Amino acid sequence: MCGIREDPMLTQLLSFATVGLDGECITVEIGSIPGESGITIVGLGDTAVQESKQRVRTALRSSGYKLPTGRSVIINLAPADLKKVGPRYDLPIALGLLIVYGLVDIPIDVLKDTVILGELALDGTVRHVSGVLSAAAACRQRGIGSLVVPTMNGAEAALVPNVHIIPAACINDLVEILCGTRPCPSVAPAEQQHYDAVLVDFADVRGQELAKRALEVAAAGGHNVLLSGAPGSGKTLLAQALRGILPPLTPEEALEVTRVYSVANLLPSGSPLITKRPFRAVHHTASGVSIVGGGQIPGPGEISLAHRGVLFLDELAEFPSQVLEVLRQPLEDRHITVTRAQGSVTFPADVLLVAAMNPPQYDVNASGRIRKRISQPFLDRIDLTINVLPVPIADLAQKQAVTGESTAVIRARVASARERQQRRFSDLQISTNKEMSIRDLRRFCMLDETAESILRQAAQQMHLSARGYHRTIKVARTIADLAGSEHIESSHVAEALQYRQNLGLDG
Amino acid sequence: MDDMFPLSPAHIRTGKGGEEIAAVFLEQLGYRIIGRNIRVGHHDEIDLIAFDQQQRILVFCEVKARKKSPDAYHPEINMTWQKRKNMARAARRWVDLHAWEGGYRMDTLYVSEKRVIDHHIDVTWPRNNR
Numbered sequence: 310m311c312g313i314r315e316d317p318m319l320t321q322l323l324s325f326a327t328v329g330l331d332g333e334c335i336t337v338e339i340g341s342i343p344g345e346s347g348i349t350i351v352g353l354g355d356t357a358v359q360e361s362k363q364r365v366r367t368a369l370r371s372s373g374y375k376l377p378t379g380r381s382v383i384i385n386l387a388p389a390d391l392k393k394v395g396p397r398y399d400l401p402i403a404l405g406l407l408i409v410y411g412l413v414d415i416p417i418d419v420l421k422d423t424v425i426l427g428e429l430a431l432d433g434t435v436r437h438v439s440g441v442l443s444a445a446a447a448c449r450q451r452g453i454g455s456l457v458v459p460t461m462n463g464a465e466a467a468l469v470p471n472v473h474i475i476p477a478a479c480i481n482d483l484v485e486i487l488c489g490t491r492p493c494p495s496v497a498p499a500e501q502q503h504y505d506a507v508l509v510d511f512a513d514v515r516g517q518e519l520a521k522r523a524l525e526v527a528a529a530g531g532h533n534v535l536l537s538g539a540p541g542s543g544k545t546l547l548a549q550a551l552r553g554i555l556p557p558l559t560p561e562e563a564l565e566v567t568r569v570y571s572v573a574n575l576l577p578s579g580s581p582l583i584t585k586r587p588f589r590a591v592h593h594t595a596s597g598v599s600i601v602g603g604g605q606i607p608g609p610g611e612i613s614l615a616h617r618g619v620l621f622l623d624e625l626a627e628f629p630s631q632v633l634e635v636l637r638q639p640l641e642d643r644h645i646t647v648t649r650a651q652g653s654v655t656f657p658a659d660v661l662l663v664a665a666m667n668p669p670q671y672d673v674n675a676s677g678r679i680r681k682r683i684s685q686p687f688l689d690r691i692d693l694t695i696n697v698l699p700v701p702i703a704d705l706a707q708k709q710a711v712t713g714e715s716t717a718v719i720r721a722r723v724a725s726a727r728e729r730q731q732r733r734f735s736d737l738q739i740s741t742n743k744e745m746s747i748r749d750l751r752r753f754c755m756l757d758e759t760a761e762s763i764l765r766q767a768a769q770q771m772h773l774s775a776r777g778y779h780r781t782i783k784v785a786r787t788i789a790d791l792a793g794s795e796h797i798e799s800s801h802v803a804e805a806l807q808y809r810q811n812l813g814l815d816g
Numbered sequence: 817m818d819d820m821f822p823l824s825p826a827h828i829r830t831g832k833g834g835e836e837i838a839a840v841f842l843e844q845l846g847y848r849i850i851g852r853n854i855r856v857g858h859h860d861e862i863d864l865i866a867f868d869q870q871q872r873i874l875v876f877c878e879v880k881a882r883k884k885s886p887d888a889y890h891p892e893i894n895m896t897w898q899k900r901k902n903m904a905r906a907a908r909r910w911v912d913l914h915a916w917e918g919g920y921r922m923d924t925l926y927v928s929e930k931r932v933i934d935h936h937i938d939v940t941w942p943r944n945n946r
Contacts, residue, residue: 343919345941378938379873379919
């Protein structure tokens with residue numbers, strides 16, 4: 310009957326989905342044909358994606374655009390077999406609608422080289438989304454020039470060099486920037502923040518010299534610790550003091566950790582770069598999946614959130630045994646592969662495990678249960694087992710405490726031991742003693758004859774497994790590093806063996 | 817206006833009068849009236865079909881008229897969900913019959929005291945019934 314206005318009928322924009330820790334490129338295709346007015350979103354989106362059309366329409370209206378009627382719009386998120394989650398496609402959809410409706414004119418070569426992420430508020434401002442760091446990294450990998458992110462995520466995205474970050478405060482601003490009528494504000498990458506005050510100072514913990522020393526060794530070499538002791542002897546306090554002596558994250562490690570937190574949407578809004586080693590305390594009611602990660606679309610669990618930091622399991626004996634057993638493989642491999650019907654995803658899981666428990670003799674009724682729950686293979690992966698003895702009341706009552714060393718002193722020692730390790734492993738992929746493979750052990754941890762014989766004797770007496778044997782050597786290496794010694798001496802081996810205490814858990 | 821259709825019952829007269837008022841209103845907006853009281857199939861009737869010359873799309877209109885509108889009784893409440901479903905069915909049928917390939921939408925107009933008191937543009941299409 311009548312001619313139809315000649316508008317661009319199709320447009321394509323780029324966005325990223327988060328799969329594991331990586332970004333997967335999503336093409337947002339928008340097509341419009343004359344007909345009944347309405348918007349349909351296809352391409353396996355979840356409810357948040359479906360609801361996006363209501364948000365987008367209202368946001369466009371309140372940004373001052375009058376949407377034409379009598380056009381039926383199809384939005385296709387390709388590839389169509391990948392599940393799309395969350396509100397991050399609001400912004401590309403809104404921009405695509407404006408282009409298809411002929412309301413804005415953005416050069417096609419700009420669109421082809423720009424990835425867009427962002428959730429829309431009803432007033433047209435752009436809200437924070439998760440996984441921006443992964444998207445920025447994927448952008449650089451694919452050679453895509455610029456990335457549009459919500460202003461709030463700008464500093465996080467800018468951590469990845471060589472990608473032009475366009476911070477979007479609201480739709481109108483973004484349209485003007487993309488059309489070239491407004492200069493793009495520059496974004497500074499998030500900066501390293503200074504170390505916070507230490508929560509618990511080692512000087513404040515009375516007595517427990519053996520346990521303090523063990524924690525120092527653990528911090529220096531990244532070894533796993535089990536603190537076993539009477540109720541009220543200060544296990545939890547010691548574990549918290551451990552936070553203070555860990556060395557700061559290196560810039561590369563900070564990026565790794567930030568990426569996990571970005572995907573889990575747990576980044577603190579004020580400081581988008583995580584520079585403190587994470588400390589994750591897990592309650593014993595936690596499920597296995599919440600610890601190793603999972604979900605329909607696999608996400609990181611506590612063990613990945615504690616990557617490069619401390620995973621603290623208080624009341625270890627209260628954890629169901631199947632929860633503890635899921636930790637075995639990631640403790641050994643330092644990464645965890647979560648497999649679901651949707652696909653499998655690998656998350657990093659390089660943690661320093663600190664566990665605390667009451668030994669069986671303090672819980673007469675439950676001693677059998679405790680022995681059953683904490684299996685030998687699990688104990689085998691713990692390098693330092695310490696019996697924390699109750700502190701004599703007389704020690705506590707002293708006014709002028711005969712305090713041990715302060716956190717600052719220990720931290721300096723740990724830092725120099727880590728430096729020593731880094732120098733030693735400079736040509737390898739690893740940075741701490743715990744990561745050494747058997748081959749590295751042979752190369753870096755030659756024992757002299759006395760040390761070897763002590764170790765062999767002890768191994769026979771204590772029924773050490775092969776893994777236990779090798780782990781003891783690694784601990785000895787760390788002790789030698791702390792002492793500033795190039796060689797592992799018999800005293801170092803003896804001290805390492807001291808940390809393999811029998812807690813009466815076997816048999 | 818009441819005497820335009822002197823032999824019809826009172827409610828029919830109100831309705832016809834309302835449609836007339838709505839048509840004049842749309843013409844003043846710059847729409848072209850294409851048809852009135854168009855029967856589609858056995859049951860369905862479209863009050864007004866107009867062409868929005870500015871947006872260049874077809875507009876199917878439903879007119880709801882009342883003689884008087886006390887504050888508590890707005891003509892809008894006569895626009896039931898069932899009526900909207902029927903209206904959409906009629907419009908879609910018309911589009912099919914005439915092989916219309918352009919855009920189209922549904923509007924509702926409310927007439928009371930001989931003037932258009934409300935004009936709802938682009939009523940949401942019911943999803944089922946398709």
